[in-house]
Amino acid sequence: MCGIVGMVGNGPVNQEIYDALLLLQHRGQDSTGIATAESSGVFHMHKANGQVREAFRTRDMRALLGNIGLGHVRYATRGNASREEEAQPFYVNAPYGLVLVHNGNLTNTRELTDELFHRDRRHLNTNSDTELLVNVLANELQASITGIPLHADQVFEAVERVHERVEGSYAAIALVAGHGLLAFRDPFGIRPLILGVRRGDAGESDEWVVASESLVLENAGFEVVRDVAPGEAVFIDLDGVLHAKQCAKDPQLFPCSFEYVYLARPDSVMNGIAVYETRLRMGERLADTIAKYTPREAIDVVMPIPDSARPAAMQVARKLGIEYREGFYKNRYVGRTFIMPGQAERKKSVRQKLNAMPSEFAGKNVLLIDDSIVRGTTSKQIIQMARDAGAKSVTFASAAPPVRYPHVYGINMPSRHELVAHGRTIPEVAEELGCDYLVYQEVEDLRAAILEGSDIVDLDMSCFDGRYVTGTVSDEYLAWVEGSQQS
Amino acid sequence: MCGIVGMVGNGPVNQEIYDALLLLQHRGQDSTGIATAESSGVFHMHKANGQVREAFRTRDMRALLGNIGLGHVRYATRGNASREEEAQPFYVNAPYGLVLVHNGNLTNTRELTDELFHRDRRHLNTNSDTELLVNVLANELQASITGIPLHADQVFEAVERVHERVEGSYAAIALVAGHGLLAFRDPFGIRPLILGVRRGDAGESDEWVVASESLVLENAGFEVVRDVAPGEAVFIDLDGVLHAKQCAKDPQLFPCSFEYVYLARPDSVMNGIAVYETRLRMGERLADTIAKYTPREAIDVVMPIPDSARPAAMQVARKLGIEYREGFYKNRYVGRTFIMPGQAERKKSVRQKLNAMPSEFAGKNVLLIDDSIVRGTTSKQIIQMARDAGAKSVTFASAAPPVRYPHVYGINMPSRHELVAHGRTIPEVAEELGCDYLVYQEVEDLRAAILEGSDIVDLDMSCFDGRYVTGTVSDEYLAWVEGSQQS
């Protein structure tokens, strides 16, 4: 998972992109990058490991000249998180000069690598699939060129062929030197991308933004135009004129359900669906399932695991008519472990991030709500923490269904055998976690909670149901991914 | 406000002090410093602006050799936050070699500066009152010396005279080169300091810690021995033996009430009083006052301003029997504003840190609970934000009484005229803030909420009632402080 933003403004965009990346920081904290372009076509770029506020100094910001630009916060899903060379954006200098940022994950990387090397003679200096994507785009743009200057139509032709060659999930933003800003989204719209505008005063151009989440628009005073459609490409030229075209043959919206479960900020609206509302609805539906599977007297209080499970927990409490309490305190500050010569690495426990208030637990039957359970290691520690704080019994409920399959569309999920629910029944998982009762959201309830009131037909729920919408994710592929992660 | 920690261990203490400072990070984020001492008496020190994780690199940590050390996170109360020279610890090299960290604020700094310069010929290179404190201690320790080696009694004599010379609040920890670790607390115990131990195995020394908050002990596996008493000094020698003595003539415990209101982490226990429980009790008593002053139908839901008001808000909701909701989302990530050449500074609004969920506000009469109201500027913006999100009416309640007087004991509170409640009646404040109803905790209720079940007699509540326990804080002093802050 990553966060991306692009802007075309009437003045310098560096500070606005920086501010936008801060708002997207929850989507990735491994590295940060910004690129800007001057109207002459000269690019400026700075990228570094770490969060936004760690990665940029005043001198770095001052060098980012230009009224058009893009930015990226990275959560490593592929390749090595600590290799600064894998930080985005990526740059290629022909044709025109391109810089690109990308949220998502390509699933035919082996084929693309091979093609790029053997057919296109392009050099890939990292294992980043973003480097693949910018090279495929460059290649196809090269092939589209018919005259001078570049027209939006040529760009769209190139994106059409990118859709044909590339598989997986991708929301991408690129700068084309001397021409404008391009943004496009894969034909299934798995990863989010939203378009906003600040209408210019008389004589001024409009200013545009594309970003992973709507709160970027809201915060910077842009009005929402719409989500970029699955398969669509938008191109904003240097005069601030928007061009848009559907570039996929058979586009269909399958947004990633995990955005609603956990990834997105609650104050975002994604594909027309308010994230916060979906989380409330998840709580309501989860309450019914809890009521079905646990005796009423097994629960004295409902507690969220902060912060993301709070809305669901509030609704569970309201619907079950049980008191809502906050028994955990979350520590906001994290630091590093320094390995001194001769010392071994120490394991950081969940206790450094979470603390239980004994008076909330002592002698009570507690129902803990979390947004989801992936590996189960954190849940296990939290359950033990509740017991240590005096809980009489611990019921654990997940606002998402069991995660039984890898997420190959841009979330760094472990190998199948590391997923606690992979190959286990719910009672077996409960035993592994050490809770008295364990309740999961039903798959159909999650789908309904997200889609209620929307005209969207379906979602990517592959990590829950094993159905991969892009069609080419085989067991062989999953085994390869698991193998390459271990190395 | 600052956070301090000191340790005497059987192995290197650098990583443990670093971890402790992370846990105390909420007490100060302006600068960070650690000093350690080798048994030979050689000190190592690193201090820098910024939070813990920003201020220390691997090479800095590696240089911090020794089994005894101390650390500090700073929230600038006096002097210039951005001057790295004012970061703690402070070092003086005679007698013995001392490094010292300090949480609190001295109120007779003008007299001390004068004495140190004219009588003691000591040079003060900054405006930090910590530099004053370490110099007074050094001076008095010099005067105590009778032979070699230094005895704990001599150290205690010096602390006695420090208590006589120094006025204000101070919890302090010092290393005496080649001898041990000293910790002491002012005769009114205004600022907190707690002592912990890890009993050594057979043949091993005990390991000791002193820290601003108990959670440091809990997290690192120390058992709580007790709070350092007001006026008391403890000295742990290099063999891990604890010496303790009451060094004040007429000590009396007046802990700072603001620790319970806002400063301390809820999972800390301070002076035997669990912070979280006091916040719950503040909520209960506030509920009564709210019920007294606002019509029941004026409130549909109760909401906390996250994070610190959550416990109080939960109790208000429970006691009033009104639904508790979380309508605000708090952004965890903050960054800097870069001033580009030719640009003016932009004002950061509260919207960058807080966002309202419209569905929680639309058409509702909301009761917002905050821990306290100081300047009122944030409260005003939050109230407006609730209205913008659709609230029908907004009642605002503060879990603390009106802040009408400066806090001179270590919290960076503004001049009297900047306090929204200074010289205003409650209705006038309500009008200023723009809320429909405004309710403050009663002063006696706050006192009772904190002291309930404790045998502590009184608190420092000076910012609420204008009664300064150290006795020497005059109008002339307050005017001087306000004047020097403006310059």
Next chain:
Amino acid sequence: MCGIVGMVGNGPVNQEIYDALLLLQHRGQDSTGIATAESSGVFHMHKANGQVREAFRTRDMRALLGNIGLGHVRYATRGNASREEEAQPFYVNAPYGLVLVHNGNLTNTRELTDELFHRDRRHLNTNSDTELLVNVLANELQASITGIPLHADQVFEAVERVHERVEGSYAAIALVAGHGLLAFRDPFGIRPLILGVRRGDAGESDEWVVASESLVLENAGFEVVRDVAPGEAVFIDLDGVLHAKQCAKDPQLFPCSFEYVYLARPDSVMNGIAVYETRLRMGERLADTIAKYTPREAIDVVMPIPDSARPAAMQVARKLGIEYREGFYKNRYVGRTFIMPGQAERKKSVRQKLNAMPSEFAGKNVLLIDDSIVRGTTSKQIIQMARDAGAKSVTFASAAPPVRYPHVYGINMPSRHELVAHGRTIPEVAEELGCDYLVYQEVEDLRAAILEGSDIVDLDMSCFDGRYVTGTVSDEYLAWVEGSQQS
């Protein structure tokens, strides 16, 4: 002027390239860069402003993995010395992935920029002519591709077309990802490039080096193979096999005479001519001219301006039978001027770098020898310094002829109107400099001094005689260069 080096080794080359750049440091001190390639084709690169020892930290060196690599020290001739983005090497990722370093200066940059942009759609992000060169090479290599893998012949074809498109001087080294190291020299061989080998033991590959000067070879234990011929390209594949081909239609060696006058280290052998020996011969011939134009009694002692004029001065002294003395002390350490707020920049005088020993000058008629006179400002200050130190009279002699024309082949020489000898007779220059007598080397004597004993036919002496061997350097071009330097 710049220094370049490339290596293909049997082990890591980073430290050897670093050491080589130190030996070439006299050729450029504005920025330093190294790129290496792993056998997998992955590049690693680090470049920064400043001298070698300033630009590289341990962590930078450790990241430079691979047994093949190249390096560059830069003396800014075009573009902005302080823009880190103009530091070499330059990278393009298609075809194959290329990094390139370059010593020299292209003279048809306007045409190339235009072609690259309009025809080849390549983006140039800087004003560096090295970025032009790597893009032309990339373009032509793209056009040469017929199959997989790349053959040396295809590389040579590309170089052939580079020779056709590019004008000016260039000695260049490039890495082709996954294939090998390419080095080539312009068809007139203006800038130097020499090839060396360390023969591998049984079963081991040979190791190769190409560098600007022979002393790199000598110092690292390589034996000299030969100078790369004008127009020739050499390609060393990953198995350490050397391929070589003449790629120019009508190559002819015109080495830059200024290398012998000033640029090269005296212990280098360039195009088969030992630099030190040429400087001795320049002294001998200069002695004759001095004898012709100055009365014998006008000179009591001969003194060099240290360090480069020393060999010539020794020979002048010997041939004239006059005592050789060292009257100037040269300070090795230079630093920066810091502009404090409110201060104006201060002018650094030659006195900070040179000091005169009064006893060597007092009452003497001195003959000062310098390698050349360009602007004349330094010479003027030195002459005044000699007078201040007590010289009775000052004769000044230049081992090179009058510099009357710009040097467009890679030396940062000022506009024509800034050259003290441009448009002035020798007596006029003498008056301007303030010396009693002024003697210049004759143009033919310089040519003879360099070429004596060599079978090389001619030299580039354009800055002395205005004859530009590349044929396309017009007055219009010189005016454009002068104009763009001023802006």
Next chain:
Amino acid sequence: MCGIVGMVGNGPVNQEIYDALLLLQHRGQDSTGIATAESSGVFHMHKANGQVREAFRTRDMRALLGNIGLGHVRYATRGNASREEEAQPFYVNAPYGLVLVHNGNLTNTRELTDELFHRDRRHLNTNSDTELLVNVLANELQASITGIPLHADQVFEAVERVHERVEGSYAAIALVAGHGLLAFRDPFGIRPLILGVRRGDAGESDEWVVASESLVLENAGFEVVRDVAPGEAVFIDLDGVLHAKQCAKDPQLFPCSFEYVYLARPDSVMNGIAVYETRLRMGERLADTIAKYTPREAIDVVMPIPDSARPAAMQVARKLGIEYREGFYKNRYVGRTFIMPGQAERKKSVRQKLNAMPSEFAGKNVLLIDDSIVRGTTSKQIIQMARDAGAKSVTFASAAPPVRYPHVYGINMPSRHELVAHGRTIPEVAEELGCDYLVYQEVEDLRAAILEGSDIVDLDMSCFDGRYVTGTVSDEYLAWVEGSQQS
């Protein structure tokens, strides 16, 4: 050996001190430090490892406010060169606040450390004898205080007692916060210190400088007042008024002969003796000795080892009537060795710094002149280099006598057993070095060469004759020094 400078100006002194340190850079390259004081008494200090230009960034310089200051370049003689904590200046905060820099070496450090610790209870955090010196000064200044403000007489009293307590060599400069600049020199004047003034215009104060070498004065436009006398102290108050007093009981000038042999820059005048002239005279006297001990036909040419032996070599050549040639080229640029993981450290040879021109050596009997021979390892390599370059025979001559004893007054000279001349006859040394003939200056000739024309009576020549002027340097002491260097 170190270089020191202090200034009292009418404007900011930071840039002038920086420029002065560059001129003194030859005296030390391990670390650099500057401290300044504002008239309010606030100190600013920056010190770091490395040469001047490496150690200071713009922001460091900008923070060095004030019209009075001092600086230091360090050549580690004691303690660990790489420990940044040992960089000068050193600061103590009582009495008054002192910062001090020091050139020299104390020989009773063991006694002083003991006294400071046991009697004065002062903490020494490093092994630096400068930290000792500033603490002794602080202690004695504390004892001198009678009233307020501080008078120059009190400062002089303190220096008197410093002379009594401290043994060894020391030229020192200190700032006394709020009062002025103090400079003093040990009672034997072993290390140099010179005083200069820039007379103020009407209404302006005079500006003062003290520095290790006169060229600092000359370069910055100060006129020489005089050398600070042995045992003398000068104190310049904040009004720019100079106070001076002889503070030693029985002062006697014994300047270090090694300054003239090697340390000082040739353009300095030290104790009234021009360094350059002494080196010429060393050459003249050495010529006589060479003539006495070597057959005339054994020498075809005379060559210096650059740079410091040049003046002596010129005089040897002139006096012997043999041609002077420069056969060695000296490389100015040096860098680091990076230890890659798994690699061993490589030995840097003298070849990286020196290169021989074959044509100057081929078939010739060469006489090489160096300033001195210490360990002999460099000389041995140079002799071999001359032979490799074709020399028929190599005669080696040292402008200084055999170094047979450690230099304890501030030059980092090895243990006795590492000195090639320790315990060896001259023929044995010649054999060890591998030269055909070896000639050393006679001890009395060195003395005469330096003192000729001066009324100074004697010199410190301890490393040649084993006579230590401070009287307390025993065999036991030398053995202790050698032992502690090895650890």
